[in-house]
Amino acid sequence: REKIVKVEGGYHGHHDEVMVSMKPPLHLAGSADAPNSVPASAGISSSVVKNTIVIPYNDAAALERALSSREVACFIVEPVMENIGICLPQDGYLQQVREITQRYGTLLVFDEVKTGITAGWGGASGFIGVQPDLVALAKSIGGGLPLGAFGGKQEYMDLITEGKVVHLGTYNGNPLCMAAALAVLRDICTPEMTQITIARNSMLVNAVEGIITEASLPAHVVQFGAKGCVTWAPEQIRNYRDYKATDFDLAFAQWIHGINRGVMLPPGLDEQWLISIMHTDADALHYADVFQEFVDELLA
Numbered sequence: 001r002e003k004i005v006k007v008e009g010g011y012h013g014h015h016d017e018v019m020v021s022m023k024p025p026l027h028l029a030g031s032a033d034a035p036n037s038v039p040a041s042a043g044i045s046s047s048v049v050k051n052t053i054v055i056p057y058n059d060a061a062a063l064e065r066a067l068s069s070r071e072v073a074c075f076i077v078e079p080v081m082e083n084i085g086i087c088l089p090q091d092g093y094l095q096q097v098r099e100i101t102q103r104y105g106t107l108l109v110f111d112e113v114k115t116g117i118t119a120g121w122g123g124a125s126g127f128i129g130v131q132p133d134l135v136a137l138a139k140s141i142g143g144g145l146p147l148g149a150f151g152g153k154q155e156y157m158d159l160i161t162e163g164k165v166v167h168l169g170t171y172n173g174n175p176l177c178m179a180a181a182l183a184v185l186r187d188i189c190t191p192e193m194t195q196i197t198i199a200r201n202s203m204l205v206n207a208v209e210g211i212i213t214e215a216s217l218p219a220h221v222v223q224f225g226a227k228g229c230v231t232w233a234p235e236q237i238r239n240y241r242d243y244k245a246t247d248f249d250l251a252f253a254q255w256i257h258g259i260n261r262g263v264m265l266p267p268g269l270d271e272q273w274l275i276s277i278m279h280t281d282a283d284a285l286h287y288a289d290v291f292q293e294f295v296d297e298l299l300a
């Protein structure tokens, strides 16, 4: 099978097959139901673009249409999209995804690079209760050291251990990074500490939600595990097109206001905050204090 499926607006790193429709300009993106495959960079061959089918997130029917030819090797997706703020799966979506991929013999790959242990010690897949065939992890599990990892069901990982699928790299299994991951997963981000951190984040999320409600803002707050974000739209977003319809002027104003007051989020207007186990209650609530100040200035 030569083809893969990914969702529009999904980011999975710098690898040609997935650098398609990462954040396509809407004038190139085609219809919302059956989006075009738009290369995100020069240098991606047309055959790669042709073999990457793009579908909307939270649309099980679109997945079924894409897989029905039985030419699709895998569906790669973040269980919770975290490069367009935080876009949650609707009830039952990932369960349907699991069932459909299984039915068409297509592997389900969860990209948990951003969710991972920030979603809870069992990751998003453990939290939601849907098991992929393969999983990619990175970022939080390295505790700040550069690290990526992947794993999956034995029948697929055996292809590597038996040498049928070649997996080589200068830094594969780098001892320093492996030691860091072990320390993070065994000693630091224990299941208990992870839960405490998520509870601390819930406190922040509630505070921000209170500010939004009090001021009747056209915004809402989204939480997933230890992460959260303010999305400048009255309703929860379901996919990339909804994200594109959010208010980027207000998002930018809030971002630059925060940057000047110690809330250092990246500049893409597509990120979320993360409460790490190093943050205290006061650190977490600093975000809410700065947000309150922003809202006061906005309404003044």
Ligand SMILES: Cc1ncc(COP(=O)(O)O)c(C=O)c1O
Binding pocket: 011, 012, 013, 014, 078, 083, 111, 113, 114, 138, 139, 147, 148
């Ligand atoms: C969801 C997701 N997948 C994959 C990647 C790629 O990770 P790396 O930059 O470590 O290759 C990223 C990076 O931001 C990401 O957000």
